[in-house]
Amino acid sequence: MFRMRNFIFIFAVIFWCSDLNAQQSIRDSSIAANILDFTYGHYLPSGDMSDRFYDNSALGISFTRKFESNFFLTLNYSFLFRDKVKEDSIFNPISTESGFLIDGNGQFAEYFLYQRGFKWDISFGKLFPFGPNPNSGFFASAGIGLLQHKIKIQHIANTAPQIIGEYQKGYDRLSNGLMLSQFLGYRLLSNNRLINIVTGFEFNQAFTKNRRDFNFDEMKKDDKQRVDLLSGFRFGISLPLYKKVPKDFYFY
Numbered sequence: 001m002f003r004m005r006n007f008i009f010i011f012a013v014i015f016w017c018s019d020l021n022a023q024q025s026i027r028d029s030s031i032a033a034n035i036l037d038f039t040y041g042h043y044l045p046s047g048d049m050s051d052r053f054y055d056n057s058a059l060g061i062s063f064t065r066k067f068e069s070n071f072f073l074t075l076n077y078s079f080l081f082r083d084k085v086k087e088d089s090i091f092n093p094i095s096t097e098s099g100f101l102i103d104g105n106g107q108f109a110e111y112f113l114y115q116r117g118f119k120w121d122i123s124f125g126k127l128f129p130f131g132p133n134p135n136s137g138f139f140a141s142a143g144i145g146l147l148q149h150k151i152k153i154q155h156i157a158n159t160a161p162q163i164i165g166e167y168q169k170g171y172d173r174l175s176n177g178l179m180l181s182q183f184l185g186y187r188l189l190s191n192n193r194l195i196n197i198v199t200g201f202e203f204n205q206a207f208t209k210n211r212r213d214f215n216f217d218e219m220k221k222d223d224k225q226r227v228d229l230l231s232g233f234r235f236g237i238s239l240p241l242y243k244k245v246p247k248d249f250y251f252y
Helices: 004-017 165-170
Strands: 033-047 056-066 071-082 111-129 137-155 175-189 196-210 225-241
Touching: 033 071, 033 196, 056 111, 056 225, 071 137, 111 175, 137 196, 137 225, 175 225
Parallel strands: none
Antiparallel strands: 033 056, 033 225, 056 071, 071 111, 111 137, 137 175, 175 196, 196 225
16 A cells, blocks of 8 residues: 555655745745645534534644645645544443443443544645735645544543453544545735745545444444545644745856
8 A cells, every 4th residue: 555654755855855946036936935834724524424523623734845837736634633522322332221331340430532533635736826926825726635533532540441442442433534635725925934824725525434343332343435524714824945045146
């Protein structure tokens, strides 16, 4: 399998080895640049994903290689999280009639269910200049990658053996699969290089499956092909990496 680390390696070569145009000004010309974005996103699930999860947040990092033509190539990674889940009945078959889980000491077990996941993609897009310089403007991109999510089970005391260790895998619903992504947004690279932001709307369509061999609460393997949809708003602070332009020119 062609793993994510291979994408990262190839992208790093493009990112760091491409020649930046040192003699042009960002104010007057469209220039090549390497851009690092630190982002926050808020997403709404739909499709099969909405049966399991509420809206969620995401912290992300993106590496972009922008070319002089204003086409660009981007590698995105986002960590998805939320402090509760909709599908919270996974322990019903092993709970009391009142809904409590009994631990190994005969006490009520305290546990929490969280949403955890990540998504990454490599995308290609085009920026249409609008703003203070030819390197700022509206843009559109599309990409391909992977979405993964699960129910994180946190049992603080670790006194209920039925929900810790390897047994968690029978309940956590770990799912992943191919993801398509689209982004419509705006990028600002200021003339003074002090204010640099990216923002916009993101749309994701993922075709996932449960990767566990058996769901303990359902007493069967889940072979369902899922269509997980995730869309929302993303905002980020950008760090453009320009090659320094020499201050002095010498003529001979």
